[in-house]
Amino acid sequence: xxxxxxxxxxxxxxxxxxVELRCNYSSSVSVxxxxxxxxxxxxxxxxxxxxSGSTLVESINGFEAEFxxxxxxxxLRKPSVHISDTAEYFCAVIPGYxxxxxxxxGSGTRLSIRP
Amino acid sequence: xxGVTQTPKFQVLKTGQxxxxxxxxxxxxxxxxxxxxDPGMGLRLIHYSVGAGITDQGEVPxxxxxxxxxxxxxxxxxxxxxxxxxxxxxxxxxxxLQGESPLHFGNGxxxxxx
Numbered sequence: 001x002x003x004x005x006x007x008x009x010x011x012x013x014x015x016x017x018x019v020e021l022r023c024n025y026s027s028s029v030s031v032x033x034x035x036x037x038x039x040x041x042x043x044x045x046x047x048x049x050x051x052s053g054s055t056l057v058e059s060i061n062g063f064e065a066e067f068x069x070x071x072x073x074x075x076l077r078k079p080s081v082h083i084s085d086t087a088e089y090f091c092a093v094i095p096g097y098x099x100x101x102x103x104x105x106g107s108g109t110r111l112s113i114r115p
Numbered sequence: 116x117x118g119v120t121q122t123p124k125f126q127v128l129k130t131g132q133x134x135x136x137x138x139x140x141x142x143x144x145x146x147x148x149x150x151x152x153d154p155g156m157g158l159r160l161i162h163y164s165v166g167a168g169i170t171d172q173g174e175v176p177x178x179x180x181x182x183x184x185x186x187x188x189x190x191x192x193x194x195x196x197x198x199x200x201x202x203x204x205x206x207x208x209x210x211x212l213q214g215e216s217p218l219h220f221g222n223g224x225x226x227x228x229x
Contacts, residue, residue, distance in 0.1 A: 009155065032214045043119070043205055043220030044158075051215050090157060094214035100146055101173065102214065105157035 002027050002095045006106035013081055014114050021076040021109045023091030032094040033074045034103075035065055039087045047089070050074065061085075086113045117141050121206050121221035128196040128228045136191040136224050138206030146209045146216070147189040148173070149181065151202040152223070158205065164189055165212050196228045 007022045025031065032051055036044040048059040055067040065076045074091060091106040122137045140147065148163035160173030164183040178200060180192040189208075193200060204224045209216035 004157075034217070036218075041222070043207075043222050044218070045220070046217040049215075049217065098214055099212045100209050100214055100216060100218060101148065101160065101163045101171070101212070103160075103218070105159075107155050107157045 002093065002104055004091055004093050004104050004106040006089075006091055006109050008109050009107065010110045010112065012112045012114060015083055016080050018079050019077065019081050019085075019111065021089050021091075021111065023074045023076065023106060025072050025074065025091075025093045025104075027072070027093060027095040029096040032097060033065075033067055034092040034094075035059075035063070035074070035076050036090045036092060036105075037087045038090065038108075044090060047076075081111070081113050083113050083115065085111060087111060119206055119208055119219050119221035121204075121224050123224060124222070125225050126227070128193070128226065130196060130198060130228060132196050134193050134196070136193075136204055136206075136226075138189045138191065138221060139187050140189075140206075140208045140219070141187065142208065142210065142219065143186060144208035144210050144219070145186070146212045147183065148207050148218075149179070149189070149191045150205045150207060151175065151200075152205060153202050161191065161204075193226075196226075198228045200226065201228045202226060 005024045034049045035047040037047045050067045058064045119140045149161040150158040162181040164170045206221045207218040
């Protein structure tokens with residue numbers, strides 16, 4: 001069965017430090033990959049996505065993620081975090097280039113930023 | 116532009132009661148869906164719709180009904196609430212069923228069943 005694993009349920013970091021949120025997936029077919037962010041008391045918002053082409057994708061607020069097919073990973077990174085990045089981050093996969101109803105979400109990683 | 120609007124924000128029900136969670140979108144999106152979010156489990160799909168008059172079951176449909184009479188609205192009905200349905204419910208829409216289309220989420224309804 002297809003699955004998405006976010007290895008860390010919580011990641012505490014200091015402000016201006018770098019961060020990496022890990023995501024691995026299991027799929028025997030090609031995939032679409034997504035990172036969604038959920039700020040407190042809000043719904044999820046798309047942060048970035050990989051559909052095809054360049055394996056490195058970036059968001060407008062400084063996050064980036066790299067698709068690694070051999071390691072079936074899509075880790076999210078930011079070189080310097082801000083207090084405003086405090087949120088829960090969800091990795092998601094759509095296997096086989098299929099429909100939105102087939103999206104599989106990871107269990108989430110809560111990023112907490114310490115001043 | 117309101118996006119996806121969910122009401123109510125909070126609800127407390129007693130076991131056996133019924134209620135409807137409302138979801139409306141003003142983006143003319145064809146695809147709409149309902150998820151429940153439970154701690155440590157990510158989001159799980161309850162029901163979805165690919166257009167007015169068309170609905171289908173997701174991963175966890177038992178105890179829930181949906182209908183889609185208009186493009187804009189996609190209400191979720193709890194027929195007889197159970198404590199296991201205590202959760203945060205999110206409605207999401209996208210402009211097409213294709214996986215490339217990003218999902219747009221509402222702010223959620225926090226439901227407690229006692």
